[in-house]
Amino acid sequence: MNEPDLLACVEETRSSIFQGDMDEAILLHYDLIMESYRRKPLFYKKLLKYDRFIVTLSLLSFMFADDRVPLSRVKAFCQARGYMSRNSLDTYFSFLLSAGYMQVRLHDEDERQRVFKLTDRAVCEVRQMIDSYVLPSQIVAPYERGLVGAGIPEDVVPSYFHGIARVLYANGTLDQRLPEARWMINRDGGHLPMLALYSDSLRNGPLKVGYKAATYVELSARLGVSKTHIIRMVKEGELRGYFKCRKHQVELLPAFIDLVRKIMAIYFSVARVSMELGMEYGSKRNRLCAAGSLSGE
Incomplete structure (x- = not known):
């Protein structure tokens, strides 16, 4: 799917969700996200501020695509899209480091660069965040393939962020679609x-x-x-x-x-399309791995 088709898919999904009965989905999203928020209010108060939230999605998208990607590349990506200034990015990354949600080390081949990794603790929190968007989105726009009602399987998270990365690169996120x-x-x-x-x-x-x-x-x-x-x-x-x-x-x-309905329709549509893209990517990767195993026998 090329970028124009991807954006058309996000828009079609958004329109379908917006025209549906969104209130049940919005209430479920609010209840799910508040479960996490009540446990760590100071952390989520910072994380959910939109510029930090979109930077976190970018970090995870880069990390799951390449575990040796330099942190500087993520900074450049976020700055180019106007998410945060360089100083604000440095401050936010320092917060993630001090709070134990991110680790940084020198690049194996270039000691001028730093490689990052979000900790298992951070990924666990993110998985719950994904649930809070994906599960409610099924109420107004059910997935054709279906998902487990109890939540997103852990092994699906990397594939989901493959989908998010494609939406980010296509500028299909809320800041681009509803800047007001x-x-x-x-x-x-x-x-x-x-x-x-x-x-x-x-x-x-x-x-x-x-x-x-x-x-x-x-x-x-x-x-x-x-x-x-x-x-x-x-x-x-x-x-x-x-x-x-x-x-x-x-x-x-x-x-x-x-405005609330427009915002949530975009959030839910991005979650749904990202999951669909991720599941498609995961299935394709599994088929390639299986084919490689058979050819190697």
């Missing part, structure tokens, strides 16, 4: 504050009823971000036409509901 959403998701906690507002309102009654501002304290505690952080997001959203604030209540306007 960046203000909401490129903040501590990423898209979770947005989903918390949406999910809580959905579970407490019709979305149009509104959201009581008194729950900001509970919301900030749940997400490990400050109350001020939540208020700033709402205030900016009000200026952009997504919320209407009246005393102690915030009304979620149709534009906000539409």
